[in-house]
Amino acid sequence: MTIRVNLDLMLAQRRMKLTELSERTGISVQNLSVLKTGKARAIRFSTLNALCEALDCQPGDLIEHVDGPQDDD
Amino acid sequence: MSSAARVLDRLYWVVWVILPFAILETAGIRPIDLIRAPASISPGPPLATPLSALEPWGRLAFWGRFAFDNLVFATGMALGHWVVHRAAQGRVFTADILVVVRSMGWLLLLAPVAGIVFDNLINLAFARANADPFAPYWFPDPILAGYGLFLLAIAAALKEAIRLRQEADLTI
Numbered sequence: 001m002t003i004r005v006n007l008d009l010m011l012a013q014r015r016m017k018l019t020e021l022s023e024r025t026g027i028s029v030q031n032l033s034v035l036k037t038g039k040a041r042a043i044r045f046s047t048l049n050a051l052c053e054a055l056d057c058q059p060g061d062l063i064e065h066v067d068g069p070q071d072d073d
Numbered sequence: 074m075s076s077a078a079r080v081l082d083r084l085y086w087v088v089w090v091i092l093p094f095a096i097l098e099t100a101g102i103r104p105i106d107l108i109r110a111p112a113s114i115s116p117g118p119p120l121a122t123p124l125s126a127l128e129p130w131g132r133l134a135f136w137g138r139f140a141f142d143n144l145v146f147a148t149g150m151a152l153g154h155w156v157v158h159r160a161a162q163g164r165v166f167t168a169d170i171l172v173v174v175r176s177m178g179w180l181l182l183l184a185p186v187a188g189i190v191f192d193n194l195i196n197l198a199f200a201r202a203n204a205d206p207f208a209p210y211w212f213p214d215p216i217l218a219g220y221g222l223f224l225l226a227i228a229a230a231l232k233e234a235i236r237l238r239q240e241a242d243l244t245i
Contacts, residue, residue, distance in 0.1 A: 042244040
């Protein structure tokens with residue numbers, strides 16, 4: 001089971017750059033990069049809320065469950 | 074935590090300064106004698122049987138024990154100081170600190186076992202010098218071993234703390 005963060009997809013759809021998203025949400029570019037590359041272990045509701053507001057989307061647009069190899073925890 | 078660790082880091086340097094004097098005291102040597110009359114130094118407290126009465130291997134075992142104890146103590150102190158120094162820099166939950174704390178634990182746990190070998194050799198040497206029966210003993214220093222186990226337990230807790238820290242760092 002894998003949870004995929006579709007941040008790059010949403011950024012492309014909204015024609016937004018990472019730096020602009022960082023300014024709008026107050027989340028650092030490094031942290032957004034961690035999310036984008038799938039290295040994040042968890043996401044706070046406050047972060048999800050900020051991203052959904054900035055990208056004008058629902059949480060389901062940003063994260064999806066994908067069948068696949070088990071994550072190492 | 075950093076400010077307390079910085080104070081501890083400075084106090085450690087005071088301990089390092091005192092250490093040579095403590096070692097000399099243990100050996101029964103006054104520091105002033107090293108300067109005034111080094112030829113007259115007779116290391117060690119007055120013994121019922123002087124070291125000169127022991128066979129060479131006995132004297133070697135005696136001074137080997139002395140050197141071994143100080144080496145273990147100095148190594149433990151150096152490792153401990155390194156941990157405190159890293160803590161003073163704010164870098165506590167790292168894998169290398171875990172390795173060092175675990176090493177300290179094993180050092181304190183295994184050093185008493187090696188000490189038994191030295192102590193029995195020394196006892197044998199004194200027994201032969203005094204024509205006494207040799208009475209071996211097999212129990213390592215439980216206090217040192219206890220501290221070693223305590224440090225290994227701290228290392229286990231530190232491992233979990235590092236894992237939680239990594240999880241927190243990757244929680245966006």
